[in-house]
Amino acid sequence: MVPRSEPPESDGGTMIEPEREKHSLLLDELTTFQVRELIVGGWHDVIVPLGATEQHGPALPLLVDNEHGLQTAIRAARLLGKTLVGPVVTLGYSQEHTAFAGTVSVSKATLAGMLHDIAESHARTGFRMVYFWIAHGGNHAVLQDILPQLELKWPGCYVTGLRDLAGYVSTTWNRIPVEKGIPLSISGSHAGEFETSMMLAARPDLVRMDSAEAGNVAPFDAIVEKVMQEGIDRVSPNGVLGDQRAGDARRGEFYLNTLAEYLVNEVKQARERVAQRSR
Numbered sequence: 001m002v003p004r005s006e007p008p009e010s011d012g013g014t015m016i017e018p019e020r021e022k023h024s025l026l027l028d029e030l031t032t033f034q035v036r037e038l039i040v041g042g043w044h045d046v047i048v049p050l051g052a053t054e055q056h057g058p059a060l061p062l063l064v065d066n067e068h069g070l071q072t073a074i075r076a077a078r079l080l081g082k083t084l085v086g087p088v089v090t091l092g093y094s095q096e097h098t099a100f101a102g103t104v105s106v107s108k109a110t111l112a113g114m115l116h117d118i119a120e121s122h123a124r125t126g127f128r129m130v131y132f133w134i135a136h137g138g139n140h141a142v143l144q145d146i147l148p149q150l151e152l153k154w155p156g157c158y159v160t161g162l163r164d165l166a167g168y169v170s171t172t173w174n175r176i177p178v179e180k181g182i183p184l185s186i187s188g189s190h191a192g193e194f195e196t197s198m199m200l201a202a203r204p205d206l207v208r209m210d211s212a213e214a215g216n217v218a219p220f221d222a223i224v225e226k227v228m229q230e231g232i233d234r235v236s237p238n239g240v241l242g243d244q245r246a247g248d249a250r251r252g253e254f255y256l257n258t259l260a261e262y263l264v265n266e267v268k269q270a271r272e273r274v275a276q277r278s279r
Contacts, residue, residue: 025077028087035125038084044128045083045267047073048118050143050161052092052136055100056191057240059212059247060199062102064191066090068198068256069135075260080267086122086130089114093138099233111139112146123154129274131267132161140165158274168262176258180251185217188242190232196247198255212247215240 023038024030027046030038049069056064066088077083091114094105106114115132122130132147134140143161150159162168177187177194187194192215199207216223216236223235232239 021078025074025083025085026087027084030084035084038082039126041082043082043084044126045080045131045271046086046122046127046129047077047083047131047133047263047267048086048122049073049088049133049135050092050115050139051088051090052094052105052138053090054092054094054097054103054105054136055239056195057213057215057238057244059208059244060191060196061203061206062104063090063206064195064199065092065136067202068195068259069133071198071202071256072135072259072263073133075257076263076267079260079264083267086118088135089118089139092136093142094136096138096227096232097239099231100239108142108145111142115143115146116150119150119157119159120154123157123159128157129267129270130157130159131270132159133263134162134165134168137165137169158270158277160270160273162266172259172262176255177251180254182246182251184219186243186246188215188217188240189220190241191215191239192242192244193246193248193251194242194255196244197249197252199252200247200249201252201256204249207247209245209247212244213238213240214243214245217242 023034027035051066051069053062055062070088073085077085091104091106093108093111094103097103098105119130132143134143144163147159147161152158173194174184178184182193186192196207196212215238220241226235
C-alpha cells in the first residue's frame with residue numbers, strides 16, 4: 001500500500017527518485033498557516049484530481065478513479081517541485097454506471113458549478129495556477145465546456161487542465177499495457193487489467209482478486225456509443241470492460257508512474273503558458 005503522502009517506490013522500469021519534503025503534498029493535510037507559508041515561499045501551483053464514485057466490477061472498489069487520480073497527482077507533484085495536490089473531487093458525471101449499486105453521479109451543471117467554486121477558492125487562497133487532472137473520462141466534456149470561463153477569471157491565477165483526452169489515452173492507457181505484453185482487450189477501458197493493476201499497487205487492501213472477472217473485451221470504439229446512451233450494463237453485466245484477472249501490482253506501479261510523467265509534462269507546459277502571459 002502506498003500511503004497518501006508517501007513517495008512511491010520505483011518498479012524497476014520508470015524511475016522516480018523524489019526528494020522528500022518536510023510536509024505533506026496534500027492540501028487538506030496541511031494547516032491554513034502552512035498553506036500560506038508555502039505560497040509565500042513559491043508553492044504557486046495546485047493539482048486537482050477529478051475522480052468519480054462509481055462501480056468497477058466485482059474486484060475493485062468504487063473509489064478507483066479517485067485513488068489513481070490521487071496517486072498520479074502526488075507522484076507528479078513530487079517530481080515537479082513546489083506543487084500541492086488539492087482535495088480530490090470524488091463525485092463526477094457517471095450516468096453510464098448508475099444501474100450499479102453504490103454509484104453516485106452528479107449532473108453536468110452541478111459538476112461545472114463545483115469546478116468553478118473550487119477554482120475560485122484556490123485563486124482566493126493565492127495559487128497562481130490551478131490544474132484540473134482528469135481521472136474519470138466522464139468529467140472531461142464538462143471541464144472543456146467551463147475552462148474558457150475559468151482560465152483568466154481571477155487576476156493572477158491561471159486555471160487550466162487536461163484538454164486532449166484522446167491524446168492522453170492513446171499515449172498512456174492504450175500504449176503502455178501493450179508495451180508490457182498486455183492486449184488492449186485485457187487491459188480494458190474500465191475496471192480491466194489496467195485499473196486492477198494500479199489498485200494492486202496503490203491499495204491492495206481494497207482489491208478482491210478472488211472475485212476478479214473478465215467482462216466485455218470488445219474494442220471500446222465498437223461499444224462506446226451504446227455504453228454512453230444506454231449504460232455500461234447493456235454491454236457488460238458485471239461492469240467490466242477488459243479482464244480484472246490479469247492485474248499485477250508491479251505493472252500497476254509502472255502504470256501509475258507513467259501517468260504521473262504525462263501529468264508532469266502537462267503541468268510544465270501550463271507553467272510555460274503562465275510565464276508567457278506574465279512577460
